Amino acid sequence: MLISEIFYSVQGEGTLVGVPSVFVRTSGCNLRCRWCDTPYASWKPEGTEMSVEELVRAVNAHPTHFVVVTGGEPMVAKEMPLLLQRLREAGKHITIETAGTIAPAGVACDLASISPKLAHSTPDEASAGKAWVEKHERLRLQPEVLRAWCSKYDFQLKFVIASEADVLEVKAVIESIGIEIPPEKVLLMPEGITQEALKARQMLLVDICKREGWRYSPRLHIDLFGNKRGT
Numbered sequence: 001m002l003i004s005e006i007f008y009s010v011q012g013e014g015t016l017v018g019v020p021s022v023f024v025r026t027s028g029c030n031l032r033c034r035w036c037d038t039p040y041a042s043w044k045p046e047g048t049e050m051s052v053e054e055l056v057r058a059v060n061a062h063p064t065h066f067v068v069v070t071g072g073e074p075m076v077a078k079e080m081p082l083l084l085q086r087l088r089e090a091g092k093h094i095t096i097e098t099a100g101t102i103a104p105a106g107v108a109c110d111l112a113s114i115s116p117k118l119a120h121s122t123p124d125e126a127s128a129g130k131a132w133v134e135k136h137e138r139l140r141l142q143p144e145v146l147r148a149w150c151s152k153y154d155f156q157l158k159f160v161i162a163s164e165a166d167v168l169e170v171k172a173v174i175e176s177i178g179i180e181i182p183p184e185k186v187l188l189m190p191e192g193i194t195q196e197a198l199k200a201r202q203m204l205l206v207d208i209c210k211r212e213g214w215r216y217s218p219r220l221h222i223d224l225f226g227n228k229r230g231t
Contacts (some may be wrong), residue, residue: 001079002027003055004040004047007230008062010223014113014156014187016095021066022059026080029072031089032100032132033121035160037193037227041072052083056090060072068113070097075104084108100146104153112153116141120171120191130178143176150177155185158217161205162191167212183213190219193227200211 004027006150011019029042040046050058060176067087074080075098087094088108096107097188101112117140123231125133159170174181188209190201209216225231 001050001052001055001077001083002045002047003050004038004045005054005230006058008064009231010220010224011066011068011095012219012224012231013189013214013217014095014111014158016066016111017218017220020064021068021095022056022062022064023068024071024074026060026069026071026074026077028076030076030101030135031073031117031121032123032128032136033117034123034127035121035191035193038072040229045072052086055083055128056086059087059092060090065092066095067092068095069095071170073099073101075107076107081107083107093162098149099131099140100149101142103145103148111159112149113153114146114149114155115158115160116146116173118159118166118173120166121160131165131183141173141176143173143178146173146177147179150181156187157181158187158189160191161188161201161208164204164208167208184215186212186214187217188214189217190196192219193222195222195226198222 004025005026011021027041027045027047038043084093084107095111095113097113125220187204190198192198221231
């Protein structure tokens with residue numbers, strides 16, 4: 001399995017923000033988000049080949065039972081079901097960070113952290129090429145896959161928000177899933193990779209959350225470390 005990085009830090013986003021966790025970042029992605037903050041694991045995948053056994057040993061070297069499997073898109077890795085099963089056998093709490101474009105197929109998971117991609121994620125043709133633009137648009141939203149994740153696991157739906165105009169799209173995505181989604185499981189995060197960019201949008205998101213009953217999610221790792229690898 002191609003692994004971009006493994007590191008021990010505190011969770012920066014979502015309902016487990018602040019919890020010390022081991023992050024296993026796979027390399028490779030089936031999307032090409034315009035604002036991707038980990039291009040080394042998606043646009044230009046890089047990393048080291050590691051076996052499932054090596055990964056479990058690396059995770060066990062840290063004093064926590066919380067593990068976040070992220071990417072790129074971790075569900076594209078062929079050995080991912082086996083890794084997740086081994087982590088479950090090791091007694092780990094498993095969070096999977098996914099865009100929700102690949103069905104779970106019964107993998108071991110305690111928290112599905114799903115980030116459906118809105119229209120503003122689509123890259124421009126000049127940077128990604130026509131084929132990737134078309135593929136991204138075709139794959140980025142798949143209601144039946146989102147429904148499978150939300151029906152079978154504890155979940156959170158994390159949306160990257162750039163402006164007030166995104167709210168209607170978020171509502172449309174939630175509606176398309178076709179099952180009841182508790183509003184507190186809908187998390188809004190400001191788009192941006194600097195403290196300045198995040199602060200410029202945070203009060204807008206707080207106001208939206210107060211109006212809709214959704215949850216505001218900070219990006220704690222940006223506040224603590226900046227946009228750096230291994231944090």
